[in-house]
Each structure stands twice: as C-alpha cells, then as structure tokens.
Amino acid sequence: MPLKADLDAIDWKILRELQGDGRMTNVELSNRVGISAPPCLRRVKRLEEAGIIRGYRALLNAPALGLDVVAFCLIGLHHQADAELRTFAERTRGWPIVRDAWMVSGESDFLLHCVASDLGAFQTFVIEELTSTPNVDTVRTALTIRRVKDEGLVSFAQP
Amino acid sequence: MPLKADLDAIDWKILRELQGDGRMTNVELSNRVGISAPPCLRRVKRLEEAGIIRGYRALLNAPALGLDVVAFCLIGLHHQADAELRTFAERTRGWPIVRDAWMVSGESDFLLHCVASDLGAFQTFVIEELTSTPNVDTVRTALTIRRVKDEGLVSFAQP
DNA sequence: GGCAACACGCAAGAATCTTGCGTGATTTTG
C-alpha cells in the first residue's frame, strides 16, 4: 500500500494526467508519462488499489441539464455534541439538492454545496427543509454567480 | 447540440453511470443502460460534443498524498466593480492552494476551496497571500473536519 | 399512404487491454 513517499515522478505525472482526463487510454497515458503501456497500467492499478485514486467521475454541465442555481450554505447548529453532528450529517445525505457537504470548524458547523433547478427550488429547500430542521440555528447562503476556477487536486509541481 | 429537453431516459442513465464511474468500458455501460455498444458510444459522444459531459477526472485521495488540510475561505472585497472582481478571479488561478473558486453574492464576494499540506502552509497562504492582496477586505475561513457527503451532480431520479 | 429522419443492432477491422516472460538495474545480504 504505497503512500506519498513511495510515489516517484512518473506516478505524479500519471495522477496529474488522469486528473485532467480520466478517460484517457492507457497507451496515450503511457506516451505522456514516458514509459510503455504495460508498466503504466500496472502503476495505475496500484494507485487505484492503494486508494490514492479514489475513482473516476464524469463532469457534467449543470446549466445544460436545467440546473441553473449553485449555492453554498453555511449551517450553524444549536448543539454540537457528537450525536447531533452525526444526525445532521446523515440528513444531508437525504437531500438531493446537496451535492456535497463538509463538517467544518469556525463560525459554522457545516458547509453545503447545493445545486437546484432554479431559485424557487433552492429557496423552498432552504425554508422548508434547512431552517425547519431541528437543531439548526443559523443558515447563511451564498448564491454563486460563476465559477472562476475549477481544477483538480494536484495542480502544482511535484517531485 | 442537444439540450435537456432532448435527453431521454437512457441518456440520463448514461450520465448517472458515468458520474459514478467515469472509466467504465463502453460495453459495460451499454449493458447497464440496456442497449448495445455502438449506439451507446454514439450517445456518449453526442453528450460530450454537446458539452453536457464536460470531461472526466480521476478523484484523488488528498490525505494519502500528504494534503491534510481542506478549507474554505469567504472573501469580501472593498470594491466590487467588474474590473476588481476580474482581477481577484484571475489571482485565484495563480494560487495552487486554491482548488476551485466561485464568485458569489451575499455577505462575501468569493468562495475559495483550498487544499494544503498542513495547517502551517494554509495559514501562510491566508496571511501572506490572501490578506495582503490589494482590495481584500474580509477573510473568513472554515477548516473542514471531514467530508460528510460526496456525490456528483445528478444524484436524483430523472425522467 | 408514402416518405424522410432517426436510432437501433449486427458484423468486421483497428486499436487497446492484459498477461506472461526475459532482461537489466538497484538494493540487500552474506
């Protein structure tokens, strides 16, 4: 189970390339990183099995699918005991509007990344779901105007 | 250039499957959505060319790569004229710590999703880069404790 | 009722994936 220390320059190149295009063929990938196809495939498999590559995902165009509203919600709870935090975390998984969610420290307890078809649907969610959820204290929302940067995890130079 | 209205049930299945595993082979995908491989591939190509599928990306395991800190920063600017917003947006693209960034409306002007190797690196970024950037008024940070939900865009039932 | 448009499925050639094996370099061990 290789960790960061076991990765060499070729592994970092592989991660960078697959992050840019996760559906690239193995021969194309092997050309870009400078080795032949079989060892390249073995490296990718190893990175997957080690959990360094968690998976692959198609990126979808939200507006083209009729999802015009992207927003973030900062949630503050009344009580932050472990059970309450778990309860709220579980609840976020049942809300399809919530794309991904983080437990955070600071002024708020949770940050929710939300996608909705329109402003009405989002407001309905905030009012009828979020604020009416037990233990929810504060809800601050930030509607997104546009994305100004969208990169993967490894965007910087690596050894 | 098909839009939402032109998508049928099979297209939605394709989007859902590729969002779950973007590297699935076309024959596997065709089996899952219930048609043969050639028309399945043609549909995927069409979705790509229409921009509905924006691309594919490998998901990486940040902690395994020595990136232990994930945080969000809410940035408020002094002046929000178009030129100033563009200037700050451009600046976020030069910061490797910033994974993706959104221009938002509400109490703040930008939301930054940041990934750093450790707390020190993140704090250095906030102090020496963010707060010392011209026109930056307020910086509120939320360190993430853990991710409680991580799904793609299309997680709910579709026609 | 007939015609055009469209998407499906079959089939075949091209490309890719996948595995086994031999070689060379680096590291470990006696």
Added chain:
DNA sequence: CAAAATCACGCAAGATTCTTGCGTGTTGCC
C-alpha cells in the same frame, strides 16, 4: 566486496474493446 534477491521495465501474443459502415424497424410528417 560479491552474490543474490527484488523490482520495474519492455516485448510479444491472445483476449477484449473500440469504432465504423450498413441494413432494418420505428416514428413523425407531409
């Protein structure tokens, strides 16, 4: 210091997948 072990590479071949062209059936529209 030398021998052995370990490791990753690249080659080659069979299996799988991709990709294209083509014929057929259905749908919608004159």
